[in-house]
Amino acid sequence: MRRTTIQGVGVLALLASLLVPSGAAGQAIRVVAAEFPPLTTQAGGQSGGVVLEVVREACRRAGISPAFSFLPWQRAQLETQARNDVLIIPFTRTPGREAQYQWVAPVLEFHTVFVTLATPPSSIEEARTLVVGYVRGTSFKDEAEHAALPYVEETDDDLTNARKLKLGRIGAWMTTDLMAHGVYRQAGFDPAELKYGPRLGPVKVSWVAASHGFPKEIAKRIADAIDQMRADGSYRAIVKRYR
Template identity: 30%
Template sequence: MQVVAAQPLRVVLEISPPHQTLENGKVGGLTTAVVEQMLQQAGLSAAYEVYPWARAFRIAATTPDVLIYNMARTPEREAQFEWIGKVASYKFGFLKLSRRHDIKVHQLSDIGKYVIGAQRDDFSAEWLRDVAKQPQQKLALQPDVIETWRLLVNGKLDLMIDDPQAIEDMLTQHQLRRSDVEFVFFPPELEQHTWIALKKGSSPELIERLRRAYQQVQEGVALQKAMRRMAPKAV
């Protein structure tokens, strides 16, 4: 066990407010608070590395003993990772600028008419490609959610995928009000829990230590806050 705790655990993540934030060089956010508590219970410290999602995912998928968090547990990923515990709850839908009266989505088949932004290697991008069969020329994959929002606001995208409870920071950054954006469609398949995970083949001692520590924080306030689904503010 001493070998596991000898140095800080490598942790990779993307910035995705309010769950993962970066302020004055310090990683924070709702799910980060859960991870911090879990690591404290495990007697471990973290060496956080912030990347665009695609790079964080590739590192975690190919490197043992690297923790990644706030990741959707999809069938494609199931056998790749050891799943430590749930860390957040999302209900993703298609978002547009309210002024775009030309965009009308009533059912899934309608989205094929529009350019849709998503994050590269994100589960929503995989879903758009493999399940929704979004045409390649209408799928605009970005390195992170910050860039996806920038393109939406600048009129380079018609739609993007996000959660109504996770957009406040982006609205503030772009000086938008809630009434300036509109969610037009919520596919049931995009309602997800996200997880803390490590690559298959990671240290069994580390995995067991983290799972025991997660059980200690499972009923805590931080996890309940991260998992809570509240009614979104009125548009």
């Protein structure tokens, strides 16, 4: 009899948890990311990075409890589109993505660059003679297509690209001017070896994004908190630690 009662209580608790609206219980949300140091990283099992720290502090100020999860980048995007309680970082705003997401707040500016160990290409034309590596599912794919690069290799993460560059398996690594140094060092190599070629296109911006069903009120609180951080100097203090 006691066992039946305990089981019944367990079933009721499970049903209750399923009926609690998303965002209840202190408005907990999930934030998905991938390994893009120094923007987002979980090196040593600790989540960090400049974009992640900004979002973590913004959520604290907004009274939101974020749970950070690191996923393969394409899976992170699919999960964000499918659910209404998920944010994604660091996410570049591009024309192809514009209508698919709710753009919560801009976080950080950056440029796409070619990184090499040998003399870097001085132009897009020279870059077309090299095998170029980048992470699949990122905005780098659009830039590679726009630049008409004929020899490209996609990987699941930038650490793989750093290793391939070191081993001579690619001639150039397409990444951001903020990320190359940290990723190469995380791979166990000396960032002083890196050489930087031309930038691709105009300045880009890393955003916090979500599905269109993500609560607008929570999105506004996060955006307002990031604006507040810019105004009081705390945003600059976080970014400075990663420069």
